[in-house]
Amino acid sequence: MKFLLLGPLSIRLNAREVHVSAPRQRVVMAALLLNANRVISVDRIAEYVWDGAPPPSAAATVRTYVMRLRQSLGEIASARILTRAPGYLLELGEHESDLGQFTARRRRAAELAGRGDLAGSAAELAEALALWREEPLADIPSQTLRDVEGRYLQELRLQTMELRFDAELALLRHAEIVPELVRLVRRHPLREALVGKLMLALFRSGRQSEALDLYRRTRVLLVEQLGAEPGAELREVHRRILSAHDRPRTPAPPRERPAPARAASPAAAWARRPVPAQLPSVPLPLSARSGELVRLRHFLTTGSMPAGTVATAVVTGRGGVGKSALALHAAHAVRGSAVDGQLYADLGGAGRPLTARTVLPRFLADLGVPRDGIPEEESERESLYRSLTSGRRLLVVLDNASGGAQVRPLIPGSGGSRLLVTSGRRLAELEGARTLRLGPLDEAGSLELLGGIIGPDRVDAEPQAARTLLTACAGLPLAIRIAGTRLLERPHWSIGHLARRLTEAPRPLDELRAGDLGVRPRLDADHAGLRRPGPGGVDPAEVFTALGAADLSWVSRCRVAVMFGCSEEQAEEALDALVEANLLGAPTGDRYPLDALLRAYARERAQAAALRRHDAPFMRAG
Secondary structure (H helix, E strand, O other), X not given: OEEEOOOOOEEEEOOEEEOOOOHHHHHHHHHHHHOOOOOEEHHHHHHHHOOOOOOOOHHHHHHHHHHHHHHHHHHHHHOOEEEEOOEEEEOOOHHHEHHHHHHHHHHHHHHHHHOOOHHHHHHHHHHHHHOOOOOOOOOOOOHHHHHHHHHHHHHHHHHHHHHHHHHHHHOOOHHHHHHHHHHHHHHOOOOHHHHHHHHHHXXXXXXXXXXXXXXXXXXXXXXXXXXXXXXXHHHHHHHHHHOOOOOOOOOOOHHHOOOHHHOOOHHHHHHHOOOOEOOOOOOOOOHHHHHHHHHHHHHHHOOOOOOOOOEEEEEEOOOOOOHHHHHHHHHHHHHHHOOOOEEEEEOOOOOOOOOHHHHHHHHHHHOOOOHHHOOOOHHHHHHHHHHHHOOOOOXXXXXXXXXXXXXXXXXXXXXXOEEEEEEOXXXXXXXXXXXXXXXXXXXXXXXXXXXXXXXXXXXXXXXXXXXXXXXXXXXXXXXXXXXXXXXXXXXXXXXXXXXXXXXXOOOHHHHOEEOOEEHHHHHHHHHXXXXXXXXXXXXXXXXXXXXHHHOOOEEOHHHHHHHHOOOHHHHHHHHHHHHHOOOOOOOEOOEEEOOHHHHHHHHHHHHHHHHHHHHHHHHHHO
Protein backbone atom coordinates (compact mmCIF):
# COMPACT_ATOMS: atom_id res chain seq x y z
CA MET A 1 0.00 0.00 0.00
CA LYS A 2 1.43 3.36 -1.03
CA PHE A 3 -0.07 6.85 -0.94
CA LEU A 4 1.71 9.33 -3.22
CA LEU A 5 1.31 13.07 -2.73
CA LEU A 6 4.61 14.59 -3.97
CA GLY A 7 3.14 15.01 -7.43
CA PRO A 8 -0.33 14.03 -8.71
CA LEU A 9 -2.35 12.25 -6.04
CA SER A 10 -1.98 8.50 -6.48
CA ILE A 11 -2.99 5.51 -4.34
CA ARG A 12 -1.47 2.12 -5.11
CA LEU A 13 -2.69 -1.09 -3.56
CA ASN A 14 -0.34 -3.93 -4.50
CA ALA A 15 -0.09 -3.66 -8.30
CA ARG A 16 -3.42 -1.87 -8.68
CA GLU A 17 -3.87 1.92 -8.76
CA VAL A 18 -7.00 3.24 -7.09
CA HIS A 19 -8.34 6.29 -8.87
CA VAL A 20 -10.35 8.79 -6.84
CA SER A 21 -12.16 10.62 -9.61
CA ALA A 22 -14.61 12.86 -7.71
CA PRO A 23 -12.87 16.27 -7.26
CA ARG A 24 -14.08 16.95 -3.72
CA GLN A 25 -13.24 13.44 -2.57
CA ARG A 26 -9.71 14.09 -3.84
CA VAL A 27 -9.58 17.18 -1.62
CA VAL A 28 -10.68 15.09 1.37
CA MET A 29 -8.06 12.41 0.56
CA ALA A 30 -5.28 15.00 0.24
CA ALA A 31 -6.30 16.68 3.52
CA LEU A 32 -6.19 13.31 5.33
CA LEU A 33 -2.78 12.47 3.81
CA LEU A 34 -1.27 15.81 4.75
CA ASN A 35 -2.42 15.23 8.34
CA ALA A 36 -1.56 11.52 8.49
CA ASN A 37 -1.73 10.08 12.02
CA ARG A 38 -3.36 13.28 13.31
CA VAL A 39 -7.06 14.00 13.74
CA ILE A 40 -8.33 16.58 11.29
CA SER A 41 -11.71 18.09 12.12
CA VAL A 42 -14.71 18.01 9.81
CA ASP A 43 -14.76 21.82 9.93
CA ARG A 44 -11.14 22.01 8.71
CA ILE A 45 -11.85 19.55 5.88
CA ALA A 46 -14.88 21.65 4.90
CA GLU A 47 -12.68 24.78 4.75
CA TYR A 48 -10.49 22.99 2.21
CA VAL A 49 -13.35 21.43 0.19
CA TRP A 50 -15.29 24.68 -0.24
CA ASP A 51 -12.29 27.05 -0.27
CA GLY A 52 -13.15 28.85 2.94
CA ALA A 53 -16.88 29.23 2.29
CA PRO A 54 -18.59 25.99 3.38
CA PRO A 55 -22.40 25.77 3.14
CA PRO A 56 -24.59 25.08 6.22
CA SER A 57 -24.78 21.40 5.21
CA ALA A 58 -20.99 21.05 4.96
CA ALA A 59 -20.51 18.69 7.93
CA ALA A 60 -23.05 16.15 6.66
CA THR A 61 -21.69 16.39 3.11
CA VAL A 62 -18.10 15.81 4.28
CA ARG A 63 -19.24 12.65 6.07
CA THR A 64 -20.82 11.46 2.81
CA TYR A 65 -17.57 12.15 0.92
CA VAL A 66 -15.61 10.13 3.50
CA MET A 67 -18.07 7.24 3.19
CA ARG A 68 -17.68 7.22 -0.62
CA LEU A 69 -13.92 7.54 -0.30
CA ARG A 70 -13.86 4.46 1.91
CA GLN A 71 -15.89 2.61 -0.69
CA SER A 72 -13.43 3.63 -3.44
CA LEU A 73 -10.39 2.51 -1.45
CA GLY A 74 -11.68 -0.96 -0.68
CA GLU A 75 -11.78 -2.87 2.58
CA ILE A 76 -8.06 -2.92 3.46
CA ALA A 77 -7.19 0.71 2.72
CA SER A 78 -10.49 2.13 3.96
CA ALA A 79 -9.85 0.59 7.39
CA ARG A 80 -7.04 3.13 7.78
CA ILE A 81 -9.55 6.03 7.86
CA LEU A 82 -10.74 6.17 11.46
CA THR A 83 -13.55 8.29 12.87
CA ARG A 84 -12.14 10.36 15.71
CA ALA A 85 -14.08 13.27 17.21
CA PRO A 86 -14.34 15.91 15.91
CA GLY A 87 -13.28 14.48 12.51
CA TYR A 88 -11.13 11.74 11.02
CA LEU A 89 -7.65 10.24 11.26
CA LEU A 90 -5.70 8.43 8.53
CA GLU A 91 -3.36 5.80 9.99
CA LEU A 92 -0.17 5.43 7.94
CA GLY A 93 3.24 3.96 8.50
CA GLU A 94 6.22 6.19 7.73
CA HIS A 95 7.08 4.25 4.57
CA GLU A 96 3.52 3.98 3.27
CA SER A 97 3.55 7.48 1.77
CA ASP A 98 6.14 9.35 -0.27
CA LEU A 99 5.84 12.31 2.11
CA GLY A 100 6.61 10.02 5.08
CA GLN A 101 9.63 8.58 3.28
CA PHE A 102 10.80 12.08 2.37
CA THR A 103 10.63 13.18 6.02
CA ALA A 104 12.44 10.04 7.20
CA ARG A 105 15.31 10.55 4.73
CA ARG A 106 15.68 14.20 5.77
CA ARG A 107 15.91 13.11 9.38
CA ARG A 108 18.51 10.48 8.52
CA ALA A 109 20.50 13.08 6.54
CA ALA A 110 20.58 15.40 9.57
CA GLU A 111 21.82 12.55 11.77
CA LEU A 112 24.61 11.69 9.31
CA ALA A 113 25.66 15.34 9.02
CA GLY A 114 25.77 15.55 12.79
CA ARG A 115 28.25 12.68 12.81
CA GLY A 116 30.40 14.32 10.12
CA ASP A 117 29.34 11.97 7.29
CA LEU A 118 28.58 14.64 4.69
CA ALA A 119 28.74 12.20 1.78
CA GLY A 120 26.11 10.00 3.40
CA SER A 121 24.01 13.04 4.24
CA ALA A 122 24.16 14.31 0.65
CA ALA A 123 23.15 10.88 -0.65
CA GLU A 124 20.15 10.70 1.70
CA LEU A 125 19.02 14.19 0.65
CA ALA A 126 19.33 13.23 -3.01
CA GLU A 127 17.20 10.12 -2.39
CA ALA A 128 14.63 12.27 -0.56
CA LEU A 129 14.41 14.72 -3.47
CA ALA A 130 14.09 11.87 -5.97
CA LEU A 131 10.70 11.06 -4.41
CA TRP A 132 9.24 14.25 -5.90
CA ARG A 133 7.55 13.65 -9.25
CA GLU A 134 5.84 16.96 -10.07
CA GLU A 135 4.27 19.88 -8.25
CA PRO A 136 2.22 18.53 -5.32
CA LEU A 137 -1.53 19.25 -5.06
CA ALA A 138 -1.67 20.61 -8.63
CA ASP A 139 -4.49 18.15 -9.37
CA ILE A 140 -6.37 18.93 -6.13
CA PRO A 141 -9.19 21.47 -6.73
CA SER A 142 -8.72 23.51 -3.55
CA GLN A 143 -6.96 26.85 -3.63
CA THR A 144 -7.04 26.99 0.18
CA LEU A 145 -5.27 23.66 0.48
CA ARG A 146 -2.66 24.70 -2.09
CA ASP A 147 -2.09 28.04 -0.36
CA VAL A 148 -1.63 26.51 3.10
CA GLU A 149 -0.05 23.11 2.47
CA GLY A 150 1.21 23.39 -1.11
CA ARG A 151 3.46 26.35 -0.34
CA TYR A 152 4.72 24.59 2.77
CA LEU A 153 5.68 21.51 0.73
CA GLN A 154 7.39 23.58 -1.96
CA GLU A 155 9.39 25.48 0.65
CA LEU A 156 10.37 22.20 2.30
CA ARG A 157 11.61 20.91 -1.06
CA LEU A 158 13.68 24.04 -1.71
CA GLN A 159 15.19 23.93 1.79
CA THR A 160 16.13 20.28 1.22
CA MET A 161 17.81 21.21 -2.06
CA GLU A 162 19.75 23.93 -0.28
CA LEU A 163 20.89 21.47 2.38
CA ARG A 164 22.13 19.09 -0.31
CA PHE A 165 23.99 21.89 -2.10
CA ASP A 166 25.64 22.82 1.23
CA ALA A 167 26.84 19.24 1.64
CA GLU A 168 28.04 19.03 -1.99
CA LEU A 169 29.99 22.28 -1.63
CA ALA A 170 31.58 21.00 1.57
CA LEU A 171 32.63 17.87 -0.37
CA LEU A 172 34.23 20.03 -3.11
CA ARG A 173 31.71 18.92 -5.71
CA HIS A 174 31.08 22.49 -6.88
CA ALA A 175 31.44 21.84 -10.61
CA GLU A 176 28.88 19.01 -10.53
CA ILE A 177 26.11 21.15 -9.03
CA VAL A 178 26.51 24.26 -11.21
CA PRO A 179 24.01 23.16 -13.95
CA GLU A 180 21.29 22.31 -11.43
CA LEU A 181 21.85 25.56 -9.52
CA VAL A 182 21.70 27.60 -12.75
CA ARG A 183 18.30 26.08 -13.54
CA LEU A 184 16.97 26.69 -10.03
CA VAL A 185 18.19 30.28 -9.85
CA ARG A 186 16.42 31.01 -13.14
CA ARG A 187 13.20 29.76 -11.56
CA HIS A 188 13.83 31.54 -8.22
CA PRO A 189 15.96 34.59 -9.07
CA LEU A 190 15.19 36.36 -5.77
CA ARG A 191 16.00 33.42 -3.51
CA GLU A 192 19.27 34.72 -2.11
CA ALA A 193 20.34 31.40 -0.54
CA LEU A 194 20.35 29.71 -3.95
CA VAL A 195 22.07 32.67 -5.60
CA GLY A 196 24.83 32.60 -2.98
CA LYS A 197 25.45 28.89 -3.47
CA LEU A 198 25.61 29.31 -7.26
CA MET A 199 28.06 32.23 -6.88
CA LEU A 200 30.28 30.10 -4.66
CA ALA A 201 30.11 27.09 -6.99
CA LEU A 202 30.94 29.25 -10.02
CA PHE A 203 33.85 30.93 -8.25
CA ARG A 204 35.32 27.65 -7.03
CA SER A 205 35.03 26.33 -10.59
CA GLY A 206 37.24 29.18 -11.85
CA ARG A 207 34.35 31.33 -13.13
CA GLN A 208 34.80 34.39 -10.94
CA SER A 209 33.50 36.92 -13.48
CA GLU A 210 30.24 34.96 -13.88
CA ALA A 211 29.81 34.82 -10.11
CA LEU A 212 30.27 38.59 -9.77
CA ASP A 213 27.96 39.25 -12.72
CA LEU A 214 25.28 37.08 -11.08
CA TYR A 215 25.56 39.18 -7.91
CA ARG A 216 25.17 42.42 -9.90
CA ARG A 217 22.08 41.10 -11.71
CA THR A 218 20.53 39.81 -8.49
CA ARG A 219 21.12 43.12 -6.73
CA VAL A 220 19.38 45.01 -9.54
CA LEU A 221 16.40 42.62 -9.35
CA LEU A 222 16.13 42.96 -5.58
CA VAL A 223 16.22 46.75 -5.71
CA GLU A 224 13.77 46.99 -8.63
CA GLN A 225 11.24 44.42 -7.42
CA LEU A 226 11.53 44.55 -3.63
CA GLY A 227 13.21 47.88 -2.98
CA ALA A 228 15.83 46.09 -0.87
CA GLU A 229 19.56 45.51 -1.00
CA PRO A 230 20.95 41.94 -0.86
CA GLY A 231 20.95 40.36 2.60
CA ALA A 232 23.96 39.94 4.86
CA GLU A 233 24.69 36.35 3.79
CA LEU A 234 24.74 37.15 0.07
CA ARG A 235 26.87 40.24 0.66
CA GLU A 236 29.32 38.09 2.63
CA VAL A 237 29.65 35.62 -0.28
CA HIS A 238 30.29 38.59 -2.60
CA ARG A 239 32.93 40.00 -0.24
CA ARG A 240 34.74 36.67 0.02
CA ILE A 241 34.83 36.32 -3.76
CA LEU A 242 36.15 39.85 -4.23
CA SER A 243 38.90 39.22 -1.69
CA ALA A 244 39.56 35.74 -3.13
CA HIS A 245 39.23 34.49 0.47
CA ASP A 246 37.53 31.31 -0.73
CA ARG A 247 39.92 30.49 -3.55
CA PRO A 248 38.82 28.41 -6.54
CA ARG A 249 39.30 24.74 -5.89
CA THR A 250 39.66 21.67 -8.05
CA PRO A 251 38.52 18.31 -6.72
CA ALA A 252 41.39 16.02 -5.74
CA PRO A 253 41.88 12.74 -7.62
CA PRO A 254 39.55 10.04 -6.28
CA ARG A 255 42.22 8.24 -4.24
CA GLU A 256 43.42 11.54 -2.69
CA ARG A 257 40.02 13.07 -2.08
CA PRO A 258 39.77 14.12 1.57
CA ALA A 259 37.51 12.10 3.80
CA PRO A 260 34.18 13.83 4.59
CA ALA A 261 35.03 14.28 8.25
CA ARG A 262 38.21 16.17 7.32
CA ALA A 263 36.70 18.55 4.78
CA ALA A 264 38.12 21.98 5.52
CA SER A 265 35.16 24.10 4.44
CA PRO A 266 33.04 26.04 6.94
CA ALA A 267 30.07 23.76 6.24
CA ALA A 268 32.09 20.71 7.25
CA ALA A 269 33.35 22.47 10.35
CA TRP A 270 29.77 23.18 11.42
CA ALA A 271 28.82 19.57 10.74
CA ARG A 272 31.33 18.44 13.36
CA ARG A 273 29.94 20.78 16.00
CA PRO A 274 27.27 19.51 18.41
CA VAL A 275 23.75 19.52 16.97
CA PRO A 276 21.49 20.16 19.99
CA ALA A 277 18.07 18.45 19.98
CA GLN A 278 16.42 19.75 23.14
CA LEU A 279 12.70 19.79 22.32
CA PRO A 280 10.63 18.18 25.11
CA SER A 281 7.98 15.63 24.18
CA VAL A 282 4.33 16.68 24.13
CA PRO A 283 0.91 14.95 24.32
CA LEU A 284 -0.92 14.08 21.11
CA PRO A 285 -2.05 17.21 19.24
CA LEU A 286 -5.66 18.35 19.36
CA SER A 287 -7.53 18.63 16.08
CA ALA A 288 -9.20 21.71 17.57
CA ARG A 289 -5.79 23.41 17.36
CA SER A 290 -4.98 22.19 13.83
CA GLY A 291 -5.65 25.58 12.24
CA GLU A 292 -3.33 27.40 14.63
CA LEU A 293 -0.73 24.66 14.18
CA VAL A 294 -0.83 25.03 10.38
CA ARG A 295 -0.42 28.82 10.60
CA LEU A 296 2.46 28.58 13.06
CA ARG A 297 4.21 25.86 11.06
CA HIS A 298 3.73 27.83 7.85
CA PHE A 299 5.37 30.93 9.30
CA LEU A 300 8.30 28.95 10.68
CA THR A 301 9.08 27.25 7.37
CA THR A 302 8.33 29.84 4.68
CA GLY A 303 9.32 33.31 3.74
CA SER A 304 12.49 35.26 4.27
CA MET A 305 13.28 38.09 6.64
CA PRO A 306 15.04 41.40 5.97
CA ALA A 307 18.77 41.43 6.53
CA GLY A 308 19.72 41.57 10.18
CA THR A 309 16.42 40.15 11.49
CA VAL A 310 15.28 36.72 12.68
CA ALA A 311 11.84 35.28 11.99
CA THR A 312 10.07 35.36 15.37
CA ALA A 313 6.70 33.94 16.39
CA VAL A 314 5.02 34.57 19.75
CA VAL A 315 2.24 32.30 21.03
CA THR A 316 0.30 34.09 23.73
CA GLY A 317 -2.77 33.47 25.89
CA ARG A 318 -3.80 32.86 29.48
CA GLY A 319 -2.06 30.36 31.73
CA GLY A 320 -3.10 26.77 31.01
CA VAL A 321 -4.55 27.48 27.55
CA GLY A 322 -1.99 25.23 25.82
CA LYS A 323 0.61 27.72 24.53
CA SER A 324 3.57 25.46 25.29
CA ALA A 325 1.91 22.37 23.81
CA LEU A 326 1.07 24.14 20.56
CA ALA A 327 4.52 25.71 20.25
CA LEU A 328 6.25 22.39 20.85
CA HIS A 329 4.02 20.59 18.35
CA ALA A 330 4.95 23.22 15.76
CA ALA A 331 8.62 22.97 16.73
CA HIS A 332 8.63 19.18 16.31
CA ALA A 333 6.83 19.55 12.96
CA VAL A 334 9.49 21.88 11.51
CA ARG A 335 12.62 20.56 13.21
CA GLY A 336 13.69 18.90 9.94
CA SER A 337 14.36 22.36 8.49
CA ALA A 338 16.46 23.32 11.56
CA VAL A 339 19.46 21.29 10.41
CA ASP A 340 21.80 22.88 12.96
CA GLY A 341 19.61 21.80 15.85
CA GLN A 342 16.99 23.02 18.31
CA LEU A 343 17.63 24.93 21.53
CA TYR A 344 14.98 25.02 24.25
CA ALA A 345 14.66 26.90 27.55
CA ASP A 346 11.81 27.35 30.02
CA LEU A 347 12.17 30.97 31.12
CA GLY A 348 9.96 30.46 34.16
CA GLY A 349 7.20 32.99 33.51
CA ALA A 350 6.51 35.97 35.74
CA GLY A 351 6.72 33.93 38.96
CA ARG A 352 10.31 32.63 38.68
CA PRO A 353 11.86 34.28 35.63
CA LEU A 354 15.26 33.12 34.38
CA THR A 355 17.59 35.76 32.98
CA ALA A 356 19.84 35.45 29.95
CA ARG A 357 22.77 35.34 32.38
CA THR A 358 21.48 31.94 33.48
CA VAL A 359 20.40 30.59 30.09
CA LEU A 360 23.21 31.80 27.81
CA PRO A 361 26.02 29.68 29.34
CA ARG A 362 23.97 26.53 28.76
CA PHE A 363 23.15 27.52 25.16
CA LEU A 364 26.82 28.28 24.47
CA ALA A 365 27.92 24.94 25.92
CA ASP A 366 25.27 23.16 23.85
CA LEU A 367 26.67 24.87 20.75
CA GLY A 368 30.13 23.47 21.44
CA VAL A 369 31.83 26.16 23.55
CA PRO A 370 33.94 24.58 26.34
CA ARG A 371 32.75 25.60 29.79
CA ASP A 372 36.05 27.33 30.53
CA GLY A 373 35.75 29.24 27.25
CA ILE A 374 32.46 30.95 28.13
CA PRO A 375 33.09 34.67 28.81
CA GLU A 376 32.29 36.10 32.23
CA GLU A 377 31.01 39.41 30.88
CA GLU A 378 27.34 39.22 29.89
CA SER A 379 27.80 41.43 26.82
CA GLU A 380 30.62 39.16 25.60
CA ARG A 381 28.43 36.10 26.06
CA GLU A 382 25.70 37.69 23.95
CA SER A 383 28.21 38.62 21.22
CA LEU A 384 29.62 35.08 21.15
CA TYR A 385 26.11 33.60 20.99
CA ARG A 386 25.17 35.83 18.03
CA SER A 387 28.42 34.93 16.26
CA LEU A 388 27.92 31.19 16.77
CA THR A 389 24.32 31.26 15.56
CA SER A 390 24.77 33.69 12.65
CA GLY A 391 24.19 32.02 9.31
CA ARG A 392 23.00 28.78 10.89
CA ARG A 393 19.58 27.13 10.71
CA LEU A 394 18.61 26.76 14.33
CA LEU A 395 15.22 26.65 15.95
CA VAL A 396 15.25 28.41 19.33
CA VAL A 397 12.20 27.82 21.56
CA LEU A 398 11.80 30.06 24.62
CA ASP A 399 8.90 28.92 26.78
CA ASN A 400 7.10 31.02 29.41
CA ALA A 401 8.75 34.38 28.71
CA SER A 402 7.67 37.23 30.96
CA GLY A 403 8.87 40.12 28.80
CA GLY A 404 10.87 41.25 25.80
CA ALA A 405 13.95 42.16 27.85
CA GLN A 406 14.22 38.50 28.89
CA VAL A 407 14.06 37.34 25.26
CA ARG A 408 16.27 39.83 23.38
CA PRO A 409 19.70 38.50 24.50
CA LEU A 410 18.64 35.00 23.37
CA ILE A 411 17.66 35.98 19.82
CA PRO A 412 20.03 34.10 17.48
CA GLY A 413 22.25 35.87 14.97
CA SER A 414 20.73 36.80 11.62
CA GLY A 415 20.46 34.14 8.95
CA GLY A 416 18.23 31.12 8.62
CA SER A 417 17.32 30.60 12.29
CA ARG A 418 13.81 30.82 13.70
CA LEU A 419 12.69 31.95 17.17
CA LEU A 420 9.51 30.64 18.80
CA VAL A 421 8.36 32.22 22.08
CA THR A 422 5.43 31.53 24.41
CA SER A 423 4.24 34.13 26.88
CA GLY A 424 1.20 35.23 28.81
CA ARG A 425 1.81 38.69 27.34
CA ARG A 426 1.72 39.74 23.72
CA LEU A 427 5.36 40.94 23.79
CA ALA A 428 4.58 43.76 21.39
CA GLU A 429 8.02 45.18 22.21
CA LEU A 430 9.64 42.42 20.09
CA GLU A 431 9.83 44.25 16.78
CA GLY A 432 8.64 42.27 13.76
CA ALA A 433 7.33 39.29 15.76
CA ARG A 434 4.22 37.48 14.51
CA THR A 435 1.71 36.96 17.34
CA LEU A 436 -0.73 34.05 17.61
CA ARG A 437 -3.20 34.38 20.48
CA LEU A 438 -4.75 31.15 21.78
CA GLY A 439 -8.24 31.22 23.19
CA PRO A 440 -10.13 28.55 25.16
CA LEU A 441 -11.22 25.37 23.40
CA ASP A 442 -14.72 25.21 21.95
CA GLU A 443 -17.12 22.49 23.06
CA ALA A 444 -15.98 19.99 20.40
CA GLY A 445 -12.32 20.51 21.26
CA SER A 446 -13.06 20.23 25.00
CA LEU A 447 -14.95 16.96 24.47
CA GLU A 448 -12.08 15.63 22.35
CA LEU A 449 -9.54 16.44 25.07
CA LEU A 450 -11.64 14.93 27.87
CA GLY A 451 -12.37 11.82 25.79
CA GLY A 452 -8.69 11.42 25.04
CA ILE A 453 -7.98 11.25 28.80
CA ILE A 454 -10.84 9.14 30.20
CA GLY A 455 -11.97 7.42 27.02
CA PRO A 456 -14.73 8.45 24.57
CA ASP A 457 -17.07 5.71 25.83
CA ARG A 458 -17.16 7.24 29.29
CA VAL A 459 -17.92 10.67 27.82
CA ASP A 460 -20.62 9.27 25.51
CA ALA A 461 -22.29 7.60 28.52
CA GLU A 462 -22.83 10.98 30.25
CA PRO A 463 -23.00 13.62 27.50
CA GLN A 464 -24.94 16.24 29.49
CA ALA A 465 -22.79 15.86 32.61
CA ALA A 466 -19.66 16.11 30.43
CA ARG A 467 -20.90 19.40 28.98
CA THR A 468 -21.66 20.75 32.46
CA LEU A 469 -18.18 19.77 33.61
CA LEU A 470 -16.54 21.39 30.60
CA THR A 471 -18.55 24.59 31.04
CA ALA A 472 -17.15 24.80 34.58
CA CYS A 473 -13.66 24.32 33.09
CA ALA A 474 -14.31 27.25 30.68
CA GLY A 475 -12.55 25.51 27.77
CA LEU A 476 -9.18 25.79 29.53
CA PRO A 477 -7.08 22.75 28.53
CA LEU A 478 -5.24 22.70 31.88
CA ALA A 479 -8.53 22.59 33.81
CA ILE A 480 -9.88 19.86 31.53
CA ARG A 481 -6.70 17.79 31.90
CA ILE A 482 -6.89 18.07 35.70
CA ALA A 483 -10.58 17.12 35.70
CA GLY A 484 -9.84 14.17 33.41
CA THR A 485 -6.93 13.08 35.61
CA ARG A 486 -9.14 13.10 38.71
CA LEU A 487 -11.76 11.00 36.92
CA LEU A 488 -9.08 8.63 35.68
CA GLU A 489 -7.69 8.21 39.20
CA ARG A 490 -11.21 7.64 40.59
CA PRO A 491 -12.99 5.26 38.20
CA HIS A 492 -15.86 4.96 40.72
CA TRP A 493 -16.67 8.67 40.24
CA SER A 494 -19.18 9.54 37.56
CA ILE A 495 -18.63 12.61 35.40
CA GLY A 496 -21.80 14.03 36.96
CA HIS A 497 -20.32 13.65 40.45
CA LEU A 498 -17.26 15.75 39.59
CA ALA A 499 -19.44 18.25 37.69
CA ARG A 500 -21.55 18.74 40.82
CA ARG A 501 -18.46 19.20 42.98
CA LEU A 502 -17.21 21.88 40.59
CA THR A 503 -20.50 23.76 40.28
CA GLU A 504 -21.59 23.54 43.92
CA ALA A 505 -18.29 23.95 45.79
CA PRO A 506 -17.76 27.36 47.50
CA ARG A 507 -14.18 27.32 46.15
CA PRO A 508 -14.30 25.49 42.76
CA LEU A 509 -10.58 25.97 42.16
CA ASP A 510 -9.90 23.59 45.07
CA GLU A 511 -11.38 20.85 42.88
CA LEU A 512 -9.03 21.65 40.00
CA ARG A 513 -5.84 20.30 41.55
CA ALA A 514 -4.07 17.05 40.74
CA GLY A 515 -0.53 16.31 41.91
CA ASP A 516 1.63 19.32 41.09
CA LEU A 517 -0.95 20.69 38.65
CA GLY A 518 -3.43 23.40 39.56
CA VAL A 519 -5.38 26.21 37.92
CA ARG A 520 -5.03 28.61 40.85
CA PRO A 521 -1.20 28.98 40.60
CA ARG A 522 -1.56 29.97 36.93
CA LEU A 523 -4.15 32.60 37.84
CA ASP A 524 -1.97 33.80 40.72
CA ALA A 525 0.90 34.29 38.25
CA ASP A 526 -1.37 36.27 35.90
CA HIS A 527 -2.56 38.41 38.82
CA ALA A 528 1.01 39.03 39.97
CA GLY A 529 1.85 40.32 36.48
CA LEU A 530 -0.81 43.06 36.57
CA ARG A 531 0.72 46.40 35.71
CA ARG A 532 0.22 49.15 38.24
CA PRO A 533 -1.75 52.28 37.31
CA GLY A 534 -0.18 55.61 36.56
CA PRO A 535 -0.80 58.69 38.72
CA GLY A 536 -4.53 59.20 39.22
CA GLY A 537 -5.37 55.86 37.59
CA VAL A 538 -7.59 53.06 38.87
CA ASP A 539 -5.80 49.96 40.18
CA PRO A 540 -6.75 46.96 37.97
CA ALA A 541 -6.29 44.61 40.94
CA GLU A 542 -8.92 46.55 42.90
CA VAL A 543 -11.26 46.43 39.92
CA PHE A 544 -10.83 42.65 39.69
CA THR A 545 -11.55 42.29 43.42
CA ALA A 546 -14.69 44.41 43.02
CA LEU A 547 -15.86 42.23 40.14
CA GLY A 548 -15.49 39.21 42.40
CA ALA A 549 -17.41 40.86 45.23
CA ALA A 550 -20.27 41.61 42.83
CA ASP A 551 -19.98 38.09 41.23
CA LEU A 552 -20.31 39.57 37.74
CA SER A 553 -20.15 37.53 34.53
CA TRP A 554 -19.46 40.67 32.48
CA VAL A 555 -18.72 44.32 33.10
CA SER A 556 -18.62 47.58 31.14
CA ARG A 557 -16.57 50.77 31.32
CA CYS A 558 -19.60 52.66 32.53
CA ARG A 559 -20.21 50.29 35.44
CA VAL A 560 -16.60 50.44 36.60
CA ALA A 561 -16.65 54.23 36.30
CA VAL A 562 -19.70 54.32 38.61
CA MET A 563 -18.20 51.77 41.04
CA PHE A 564 -14.94 53.71 41.40
CA GLY A 565 -16.09 57.28 40.80
CA CYS A 566 -13.69 57.72 37.88
CA SER A 567 -13.93 58.64 34.20
CA GLU A 568 -14.82 56.01 31.59
CA GLU A 569 -11.35 56.46 30.07
CA GLN A 570 -9.74 55.56 33.41
CA ALA A 571 -12.11 52.60 33.75
CA GLU A 572 -11.22 51.41 30.25
CA GLU A 573 -7.51 51.64 31.08
CA ALA A 574 -7.97 49.38 34.12
CA LEU A 575 -10.15 46.90 32.21
CA ASP A 576 -7.65 46.71 29.35
CA ALA A 577 -4.90 45.98 31.88
CA LEU A 578 -6.98 43.02 33.11
CA VAL A 579 -7.43 41.82 29.52
CA GLU A 580 -3.67 42.09 28.98
CA ALA A 581 -3.09 40.01 32.14
CA ASN A 582 -5.61 37.38 30.90
CA LEU A 583 -7.93 38.05 33.88
CA LEU A 584 -10.75 39.34 31.69
CA GLY A 585 -11.98 38.40 28.24
CA ALA A 586 -11.52 40.71 25.27
CA PRO A 587 -14.52 43.03 24.97
CA THR A 588 -17.42 42.57 22.59
CA GLY A 589 -18.68 46.09 22.15
CA ASP A 590 -18.45 47.49 25.69
CA ARG A 591 -18.92 44.15 27.49
CA TYR A 592 -15.86 42.52 29.06
CA PRO A 593 -16.68 38.87 29.97
CA LEU A 594 -15.53 36.71 32.89
CA ASP A 595 -15.78 32.95 32.35
CA ALA A 596 -16.55 30.48 35.14
CA LEU A 597 -12.93 30.08 36.25
CA LEU A 598 -12.20 33.82 36.30
CA ARG A 599 -15.40 34.45 38.27
CA ALA A 600 -14.40 31.80 40.82
CA TYR A 601 -10.93 33.31 41.16
CA ALA A 602 -12.30 36.87 41.43
CA ARG A 603 -14.63 35.72 44.23
CA GLU A 604 -11.66 34.21 46.08
CA ARG A 605 -9.73 37.48 45.79
CA ALA A 606 -12.76 39.42 47.05
CA GLN A 607 -13.26 37.05 50.01
CA ALA A 608 -9.55 37.32 50.93
CA ALA A 609 -9.72 41.12 50.75
CA ALA A 610 -12.84 41.17 52.96
CA LEU A 611 -11.12 38.92 55.49
CA ARG A 612 -8.09 41.21 55.60
CA ARG A 613 -10.34 44.22 56.22
CA HIS A 614 -12.14 42.34 58.97
CA ASP A 615 -8.89 41.29 60.67
CA ALA A 616 -7.18 44.68 60.37
CA PRO A 617 -8.73 46.30 63.53
CA PHE A 618 -7.83 43.27 65.66
CA MET A 619 -4.27 43.30 64.35
CA ARG A 620 -3.92 47.00 65.21
CA ALA A 621 -5.42 46.43 68.66
CA GLY A 622 -2.96 43.59 69.32
